[in-house]
Amino acid sequence: MKTLTEVKGNWNEKKGKLKQKFALLTDNDLLMVEGKQDELLGRLQVKLGKTKEELNKIIAEL
8 A cells, every 4th residue: 555655746636536535635634745745644634534544544545
């Protein structure tokens, strides 16, 4: 399973798919800053009520 760090190369595509799947997400929620992947996962965990493992799985399956 790919982690969030491994998908950053095609993050724009993944970000679009996440926004389609979870309409409540904004561009700010999905902002990927170099070296701050844990911060991104933390924002998504709070907003979506998912664990880090669940989020990594969702992102990997997009």
